[in-house]
Amino acid sequence: EAQVTQNPRYLITVTGKKLTVTCSQNMNHEYMSWYRQDPGLGLRQIYYSMNVEVTDKGDVPEGYKVSRKEKRNFPLILESPSPNQTSLYFCASRGGDRLYNEQFFGPGTRLTVL
Amino acid sequence: AQSVAQPEDQVNVAEGNPLTVKCTYSVSGNPYLFWYVQYPNRGLQFLLKYITGDNLVKGSYGFEAEFNKSQTSFHLKKPSALVSDSALYFCAVSAPLSGNTPLVFGKGTRLSVIA
Numbered sequence: 001e002a003q004v005t006q007n008p009r010y011l012i013t014v015t016g017k018k019l020t021v022t023c024s025q026n027m028n029h030e031y032m033s034w035y036r037q038d039p040g041l042g043l044r045q046i047y048y049s050m051n052v053e054v055t056d057k058g059d060v061p062e063g064y065k066v067s068r069k070e071k072r073n074f075p076l077i078l079e080s081p082s083p084n085q086t087s088l089y090f091c092a093s094r095g096g097d098r099l100y101n102e103q104f105f106g107p108g109t110r111l112t113v114l
Numbered sequence: 115a116q117s118v119a120q121p122e123d124q125v126n127v128a129e130g131n132p133l134t135v136k137c138t139y140s141v142s143g144n145p146y147l148f149w150y151v152q153y154p155n156r157g158l159q160f161l162l163k164y165i166t167g168d169n170l171v172k173g174s175y176g177f178e179a180e181f182n183k184s185q186t187s188f189h190l191k192k193p194s195a196l197v198s199d200s201a202l203y204f205c206a207v208s209a210p211l212s213g214n215t216p217l218v219f220g221k222g223t224r225l226s227v228i229a
Contacts, residue, residue, distance in 0.1 A: 040123075040221060058216050090158065099146055105158040
């Protein structure tokens with residue numbers, strides 16, 4: 001089944017404790033992206049990657065890091081999480097380099113930073 | 115910079131009635147427009163998109179949307195709502211003239227279909 005998977009689905013952590021949210025897709029998509037969803041703000045892009053070893057900042061990159069060493073994986077790293085990073089996070093992928101191709105989303109990771 | 119507005123936070127409709135979820139956009143040049151739906155505890159799912167051509171676009175689950183260039187709108191419609199359509203709906207836009215500018219989402223509209 002074609003899908004985007006994320007782990008963990010739920011995470012409660014404390015301020016300053018480094019964490020990684022994994023994202024993997026099995027559709028051989030070049031483009032991958034991370035979003036955060038907050039009430040009343042919709043989805044905002046954190047980082048995206050056009051292909052392996054190519055990453056770029058989205059609208060809200062502060063406090064986050066990403067890497068793209070393999071085509072299928074695009075982990076999101078929070079080096080020193082803070083409470084304002086409490087949010088619902090989605091990973092997405094898109095085939096090809098066409099902006100009109102639809103994105104496929106993972107199930108989401110609900111992060112709480114205490 | 116491109117932007118999307120969904121003027122209604124919540125839309126309530128009775129089952130069997132037609133529904134409309136509104137979306138307006140702002141981009142330089144011709145837009146690519148999308149609708150996604152999010153069911154509780156799930157990721158976003160693609161519903162439909164407009165690239166070019168026919169202004170009326172048909173998508174999944176009986177939904178359709180009409181592109182109106184003069185009004186810069188892309189409203190989502192369905193002739194007869196189902197209770198199972200209750201979800202959070204997002205409109206999104208990208209613009210080919212903006213290079214790799216990311217897909218920009220609206221804030222979402224919560225649709226509630228009442229039996």
